[in-house]
Amino acid sequence: MSEPLLAVSGLIKRFRRSGTTVTASDEISLSISPGETLALAGPSGSGKSTIARLILRLIEPDAGRVDFEGENFLALRGSALRARRARLQMVFQDPLAALNPRATVARVLDDPLRIHALASRSERPERIAALLKRVGLSPDLAGRHLHEISGGQRQRVAIARAIATRPSLIVLDEAVSALDVSVRGQILELLLDLQRAERIAYLFVSHDLGVVRAFAHRVILLEDGRIAEQGDARAVIDNPQSTIGKALVAAVPRLARTTIQDRS
Amino acid sequence: MRRLASIPEALVGLGILAILAAMALAASALFPGDPFAIKGAPLLSPFQDWSLPLGTDRLGRDVMAELFHGARTSLAVGLAAAAAAIAVGAVIGTLAGFAGGIVDEALMRLTDAFQTVPSFLLALAFVSVVGPSLTVVVIAIALSAWTGPARVARAEVLSIRERDFVAGARVIGMHPLEIALREVLPNALAPVLALSSVIVASAILIEAALSFLGLGDPNRVTWGSMIAEGRTVLRSAPFLSIVPGIALVLTVLGVYLAGEGVVEGTAVRKSLS
Numbered sequence: 001m002s003e004p005l006l007a008v009s010g011l012i013k014r015f016r017r018s019g020t021t022v023t024a025s026d027e028i029s030l031s032i033s034p035g036e037t038l039a040l041a042g043p044s045g046s047g048k049s050t051i052a053r054l055i056l057r058l059i060e061p062d063a064g065r066v067d068f069e070g071e072n073f074l075a076l077r078g079s080a081l082r083a084r085r086a087r088l089q090m091v092f093q094d095p096l097a098a099l100n101p102r103a104t105v106a107r108v109l110d111d112p113l114r115i116h117a118l119a120s121r122s123e124r125p126e127r128i129a130a131l132l133k134r135v136g137l138s139p140d141l142a143g144r145h146l147h148e149i150s151g152g153q154r155q156r157v158a159i160a161r162a163i164a165t166r167p168s169l170i171v172l173d174e175a176v177s178a179l180d181v182s183v184r185g186q187i188l189e190l191l192l193d194l195q196r197a198e199r200i201a202y203l204f205v206s207h208d209l210g211v212v213r214a215f216a217h218r219v220i221l222l223e224d225g226r227i228a229e230q231g232d233a234r235a236v237i238d239n240p241q242s243t244i245g246k247a248l249v250a251a252v253p254r255l256a257r258t259t260i261q262d263r264s
Numbered sequence: 265m266r267r268l269a270s271i272p273e274a275l276v277g278l279g280i281l282a283i284l285a286a287m288a289l290a291a292s293a294l295f296p297g298d299p300f301a302i303k304g305a306p307l308l309s310p311f312q313d314w315s316l317p318l319g320t321d322r323l324g325r326d327v328m329a330e331l332f333h334g335a336r337t338s339l340a341v342g343l344a345a346a347a348a349a350i351a352v353g354a355v356i357g358t359l360a361g362f363a364g365g366i367v368d369e370a371l372m373r374l375t376d377a378f379q380t381v382p383s384f385l386l387a388l389a390f391v392s393v394v395g396p397s398l399t400v401v402v403i404a405i406a407l408s409a410w411t412g413p414a415r416v417a418r419a420e421v422l423s424i425r426e427r428d429f430v431a432g433a434r435v436i437g438m439h440p441l442e443i444a445l446r447e448v449l450p451n452a453l454a455p456v457l458a459l460s461s462v463i464v465a466s467a468i469l470i471e472a473a474l475s476f477l478g479l480g481d482p483n484r485v486t487w488g489s490m491i492a493e494g495r496t497v498l499r500s501a502p503f504l505s506i507v508p509g510i511a512l513v514l515t516v517l518g519v520y521l522a523g524e525g526v527v528e529g530t531a532v533r534k535s536l537s
C-alpha cells in the first residue's frame with residue numbers, strides 16, 4: 001500500500017490524579033491510509049478519546065511520534081500548526097457542546113473559511129450555502145441559532161464545518177453515538193458519501209461494535225490504553241480472539257443490524 | 265422583567281434608579297444653566313420659597329438644582345467606573361485563566377497587589393498624583409475595582425476552557441487570543457456581571473468621598489462636594505448636608521437592591537429551565 005496518511009508510533013500519555021497514575025495511551029502505534037476508515041473501539045475509559053486528542057494536538061503526549069501527510073506533526077508550533085490543522089479535522093459527540101453555544105449556523109461555518117483565508121468576506125455567504133447543501137441542509141438554515149435546529153441538523157452543520165477546509169483526515173469521536181437510530185443511519189450515509197467523493201480518511205472512535213462493523217474498514221480494540229486486537233473490521237467483530245473483544249461482542253444484542261447499507 | 269417585578273426589593277430598587285435616572289436626564293431641562301449660579305439669598309431653609317424648594321446654600325445657590333446635577337455626576341461616574349472595571353477585570357481574568365502557566369501567575373500576582381491596597385486609598389493616591397477631573401476619577405475608581413471581576417472571570421474560564429467548543433475552536437486553527445476573547449470571555453460574563461451592582465454602588469460612594477475631600481472634578485456639582493460644603497455650616501443649616509446625604513444613601517441602596525433583584529431573577533430563571 002502507498003505511504004500512510006497518518007502514522008502514529010509509541011504514543012504514550014499518562015494522567016496523574018490524586019496519587020494514582022492512569023496510562024490512557026500505552027505505546028499506541030497505528031496508521032491510516034488515504035480514504036480509509038480506521039475504528040478505535042473499546043469500553044468506556046479504554047483511552048479512545050485520549051488517543052484521538054493526542055493525534056489532534058489537543059493534548060500533548062509524554063512520548064511517541066505522529067506523522068501526518070509525511071510531516072512530523074508533533075514538531076509543529078504556533079501559526080504553522082494552526083495552518084496545518086486545516087487538513088486534520090474533528091467532529092465531536094455533542095455538537096451543541098462542541099460549537100459555541102451562542103453562535104449561528106453561518107458563524108460556525110464562517111470561522112474556518114475566514115481563519116484559513118479560503119474565501120473573501122463577500123464570497124463566504126455563497127460558500128456557506130454550498131457547504132450546507134453538501135451536507136444535505138437547506139441554505140436557509142444559515143441565519144438560525146444552533147439551539148433552533150434539530151440534533152441531526154446540528155451534527156450535519158458540525159460535519160460541514162469539518163469539511164470546509166478540505167481535510168484529508170477527520171476524527172469522529174462518538175460522532176453518531178448520541179443520535180437516534182434513523183438519524184444515525186443518515187449521518188453515516190453522508191460520511192460514506194463524502195469519503196467516496198473526496199477520499200477523506202476517518203478515525204472513527206466508537207464503543208458501538210455494530211456501527212463499527214458496518215462503517216469501518218479496519219478496527220483497533222483497546223483495553224486500558226493498550227491495543228488488545230486489530231484487523232479487518234468484519235473479521236475481528238465476527239470472530240474476536242481477545243478476551244475483551246469476545247466480551248464486547250457478547251454485549252451487543254443484535255450485531256450488525258444497523259440501518260446503514262453494507263459497504264462493498 | 266415580569267419575574268423581576270415579583271421580587272419586591274427589586275421593584276423598590278428599580279423605582280429608585282428610575283427616579284434617579286429621570287433626575288439626571290431632566291437636570292439640564294429643569295435647571296438650565298450653571299448650577300453654581302447664585303439664585304437667591306444665602307442659607308434659605310427648604311420649603312420656604314417654592315421657586316427654591318430645597319432652599320439655598322452658603323452662597324445662595326439653588327440646592328435642588330445642585331441635587332439634580334449631582335445625580336448626573338454620581339450616575340455617570342458610577343456606571344462608567346463600573347463598566348471600565350468590569351471590562352478590564354474580565355479581559356485580565358480571562359487571559360490569566362485561559363493562558364495558565366506563567367501568564368496566569370504574573371496576572372494573578374498583579375491582581376493580588378492591587379487587592380491588598382484598600383480601594384479608597386488607591387483611588388485617593390491616584391487622583392492626588394494625576395489631578396482631579398471626571399476621567400481621572402473614573403479611572404481611579406476602576407483601578408481599585410477591577411480585581412473582583414478578574415478573579416470571578418478567571419474562575420469561570422478555568423472550567424470553560426475544558427469544554428468541547430474550545431477544543432473545537434483549536435481544531436479549526438483559531439488563534440488562542442481570539443479563542444480567549446471571542447469564544448471564552450462572552451460565556452464567562454454572566455457571573456462577572458452579577459458583581460456590577462456592588463461595584464456601581466461602591467464607585468458612587470468612592471466618588472462622593474473623593475469629592476468630599478476636595479478631590480472631585482471642581483467643575484461639576486457632586487453630592488460629595490455638597491456635603492463637604494454643608495459641613496462648614498452644619499449647626500446652623502444641617503439640611504445642606506442632610507439632603508445630598510439622603511440622596512446618596514438612597515442611590516446606593518437602590519443600585520444594590522436592583523442588582524440583587526436581577527441576580528435573583530436570573531437565578532430563578534436558571535433553576536426553572
Ligand SMILES: Nc1ncnc2c1ncn2[C@@H]1O[C@H](COP(=O)(O)OP(=O)(O)O)[C@@H](O)[C@H]1O
Pocket residue numbers: 015016017022023024042043044045046047048049050051
Ligand atoms: N484530563 C484527564 N485527566 C485525568 N485523567 C484523564 C483525563 N482524560 C482522560 N483521563 C483518563 O484516561 C482514561 C481514558 O479516558 P478516555 O480517553 O476518555 O476514554 P474513552 O474515550 O475510551 O472512554 C480514563 O481512565 C480517564 O479517566
Ligand SMILES: [Mg+2]
Pocket residue numbers: 048049050
Ligand atoms: Mg471518549
